Amino acid sequence: MSSTVEPSVTAAEGVVSREPEPAGPPRPLSLRRKAKAYLELTKPRVIELLLVTTLPTMIFAQRGFPDLVTMAATLIGGAMAAGASGAFNCYIDRDIDRVMKRTERRPLVTGEVTPREALVFSWVLTALSLVILYVGANLLAAALGAAAIFFYVVVYSLVLKRRTEQNIVWGGIAGCFPVLIAWAAVRESVEWPAVILFVVIFLWTPPHYWPLSMKYKRDYQEADVPMLGAVASARLVSNQVVLYAWATVVCSLLLVPLGWAGIVYTAVAVGVGGWFVWESHVLQRQAQSPDFEDRKAMRVFHLSISYLTLLFIALAVDPFVGAPLMQFGA
Structure with missing residues (x-):
């Protein structure tokens, strides 16, 4: 079945692409489906x-x-x-x-x-x-x-x-x-604790997203989008995931010497941070194998979400349980 096409210019590239034009007038959507x-x-x-x-x-x-x-x-x-x-x-x-x-x-x-x-x-x-x-x-x-x-x-x-x-x-x-x-x-x-939390998420984003790009590498290759997981080897990507995971966990612990973090946040940051780093190393070891399957990287992707969620839940609980471990900051 053929369809007519009309050219359109994408904002990101400034090049002409062709988008399919519907063969006939589209059926109106219900209000619920449109919403x-x-x-x-x-x-x-x-x-x-x-x-x-x-x-x-x-x-x-x-x-x-x-x-x-x-x-x-x-x-x-x-x-x-x-x-x-x-x-x-x-x-x-x-x-x-x-x-x-x-x-x-x-x-x-x-x-x-x-x-x-x-x-x-x-x-x-x-x-x-x-x-x-x-x-x-x-x-x-x-x-x-x-x-x-x-x-x-x-x-x-x-x-x-x-x-x-x-x-x-x-x-x-x-x-x-x-x-x-x-x-x-x-x-x-905007104070130093906020800056640290900002950097934690900045460092967390690559080891969160790169495993996803490993699984969907063919998608990104076909779309010509150079996500690292699509343009680099699994070994290189996994090495980067490990480095960023370590940096994320270390940065998350900087709230302790600043005098803001108490026992709840510190314990959770160490515990789930260790889990995050461990699984990143597991991915790194798996990626050395020539039989490595990119879908295995999704374990780190899902874990990274759990890590960030638990870390910030601990951040919310921490002010209600005891005093900061160190009194250098606010």
Whole structure:
């Protein structure tokens, strides 16, 4: 069966690609299905992970629960900012999403949302998120929210993603902003503990994402996206995963000499950090084998999510249990 095509210019590359044109007028979607399609544009699973770091950081910064308005505004505004970033990314990457099996069911590929609708939706979410952060928290939180969107959309999606295998290293900075936004919302400043948490997530992102790119290497190769897992050997990628895992765990323990971390956070950081490093070394050993299967890397991918979740749960519990182990900081 043949179909007509029309050329379109992708924002990231400035080159002409061809998108299939529907053979006939699309059937109208139900309101529920349309709403679900818009929700899928925001990448809800990514938002969940970002919220896992936001609320505990607010509690840790406040040394207790912040006021309800600030907490709600930060969580809602932050979620909307992340959703706007995800929607912009879906708009920019709609050509490569069509090529990759992992993303071929996204709303812009299936036609459930048009590119124009997605772009308008992204801008509306951006505006609402910044207004909520400004009114419900403060100007600094809103400015950091704007910086996070800019970094993910422009620096990562438009500039880095299709040009360098280090894309996720520097592009991942966008995912570090929620802890700064959370800290700023509570304390109206950015202090050293927030910077450390920022760096923890920065260092965590490569060993989290590179195993996923190993499993989906053919997808990225077909889409001509140079994720490290798609352009480098399993041995090289696993070596990098080990180095970043160690750096993540070491950095997470810097809160102890700063005088912020208590026994709960310290114990969990050491325990789950050791687990994370151990499994990274297991992946490294497996990757030396010529029979290594890339799907095995997914164990580290899933573990990395558990690691970050448990670490930030401990961060939230820590202020309620005892005093910091060392009294050098706040």
